[in-house]
Amino acid sequence: MKDNKYISFTEREMPLYVNYRPMYKVSQILLILYFNGYAGKASLLKLHLFSWALKSYENSSILKDYVTSNYQNKLQFFGIESTLNRALNLAYAEKLVDFDKGNYTLLAKGKKFVEQINEDETLFVNEKQVLKLIGKKIPEKIINGLISQWKNA
């Protein structure tokens, strides 16, 4: 004789790290393109670099020091996370950014949105400050240089 006995679980909702939230990450991407891309354009690695820098105060200081030391300080490794790629896909589908020849570009709709974020003085206060400070001082060439160091390591 078989008794059907069940154990039931109630699925609890979990708190989620804010970097894994779509609109948050998409807004961050738009801000990076807006402040740090040449003509609103940036490579995937550049986006990863800045996204990593915005993750913590320590990271952003490392990047700042790297720039202010005229690229002499060590910046050995920055993290890469798959959630950024997923956020990029969403932003692309939403027609906020375009993807062409390995670069992401800010589209008009994205630009309008990021300008709204920029005007709102209560949003992304520290992030905007960091991104503005670094500005366009990290050209793709430098990033590629960093990558080749990884390969040789």
Next chain:
Amino acid sequence: MLKIRALQITINTDKGIYGTPLLRFSDSLTIVKGFNSTGKSTLFQSILYGLGLEELIGGKNEKTMQSVLKSEILDNQNKIEANVIESNILLEIEGTSVVTVKRYISSETKNSGLVEVFNGKLLTEPKQYDYVPMYVHDKGAADSKNAFGFHSFLEKLIGWELPQVQYKDGSYRKLYLQNIFPSFVIEQKAGWTDFLATIPYYSLLDKETRALEFLLNLDSWKIQQRKSKLKQDKNDLIFDWRNKFNEFKSLANQIACEIRGVNNQPEIINSINSVYLVYLTEERTYNISEYINVLEEEYEELLELEVPNVGDQAEESEIRINKLNEQLSNYSINLSSTINRKNLAISKYKSFKERLIELENDKVQNEYHLKVKKKGAEEGFAIAHDNCPYCSQGLNDSLLPKDIEIVPMQIEENLEYIKAQINLIKIYMSNHQNDISDLEQNIEKLNFKISETRSNIRTLKTQLTSDNRLPSIELIEKRLKLKARLDLYRRKYEELASFQEAFKSLSDEWVQILSEEKKLPKSLSKFDYKKISELETIFKQLLRKFHYRSKPIDSISISRDTLLPVVDRYSLKFDSSASDFTRAIWSYTIALKETSERFEGNHPKLFILDEPGQQEAGDNDLQFLLKRLGNYEETQSIVFSSFHQSETTFDACTKDVDFELIDLGEEKFIKKI
């Protein structure tokens, strides 16, 4: 009060001087009549420009003005007749005194952000008056370093004292003039689309309501201010209380006592005697005055003892030294373990603090997310609605891959979760802080005991090595020490009274603040309600007289929250036909003034209305409006209208109306002089 006494426009062109003659306005109703494109709007806008209020037309400085004042003058066939070189407006106004304002629209040398204020009736009684340069909108616009703000000058001239109001960023700043004028200066394009439609955007919370509160001089903003004042007082008192408590605590520490009946937060103290100090021993707890008695008795006993010789005491002294040494090492062990515990607590406290900073950062970032998600939703982004833009399936508000099967919290809930954690950490931190300060107190006590024991041992040892025939210094020293101790406690006991009084009086203040807080009405005072129901009565009477039909008038009321007319909590706008809505704006505009007048509010008793006969509101009704305006004794009205370019309409509308006419005629009013 504010009156527009006279206006004159002067335009220098390559073909000579153009402009208007001197236009005087009556103290009561002035009608400015003219065919389309004769220059009515130019005059209306010039008045606003002269007051530095061109933001009501939708912009700052000269760009809001018509091209006749800044680029070219057209003839009646709309061909360019002359090119503008420099143009300015002179506006004579009266408030607490009469001044004349000169402002340039187009000029090579004078900035349009600058006005010159002449101290007198430059237009109606021309003379050489002294003038002061002032700036509008932007301090940088003024050439002179000492320029005044024109609007704060105008505020004083009208006799207003504008309140501080809360802006969306939480700061308190002055209410702007631009925020108030749209309730009695109504422009023809946007002005008739809503109540107070032309208030510029200043990220002010409930901007219409703030203007209305001010005009009616409601207590509600005073209540708001009173509330924030009380909050400030409360914080000050908490601060004073804490300081006093810390002083008290250091007094208690000096005499190794503990505080009873009061702690570091303000509370209600009913009697002075409920604040006191206690001295704890292992056996029992003494009230400080009891303890002083004990010391006194002990001292008395010691005085009665005969001082023995050193030799008699030698053996006993040795035993005592051993005992004291044992005690000393106990104390030392105790001390080092207490210090360890304190250090542990401090390091825990520090790690909590770090965690708190992280959590607060998390909270800010989650708030960002919530905000951009809302903004995105307004823009119609699919991701902001938790939909995938590719497959239209749910996104769960997460970037994690689908095969990680967790259900994330909704962002609002996530925020609450973080806030709850922050609160928890704060509680931990405050507990640890208390522990740390308790431990510190213990350390101090132990240190005191250790040094006391050491000194006792020293005394006994000295005694053992001295001559046997000498009197024992131990007892003498014990006496001296006890005397010193007794004196200290007596002195501190005297100080206690002043603390008791201080806490009592702080507590009385505290009670006062709390009861005042209780007494404050929620937002409107009784008097406010009276004013609002008066406003409602007048408004509804006027609606009837203007033949408002879109809704039964009994269903209309003035919202106690927004002070605007509503039907079933919705704006009247949605339920009224276009012409009826114009009537509603007339009624509301007039009702505001009459209510303010009845209760001595802040209405400046001025109306400037541009084409009130919008949306075919009807000649009869317009006639009724003009008549009402014309009948006011102490209120100036300036009405601009084309009267459908028909004399018949004009006659019908002004029948039985008292007014003075400025007729611009059928052709361009700005002509070569």
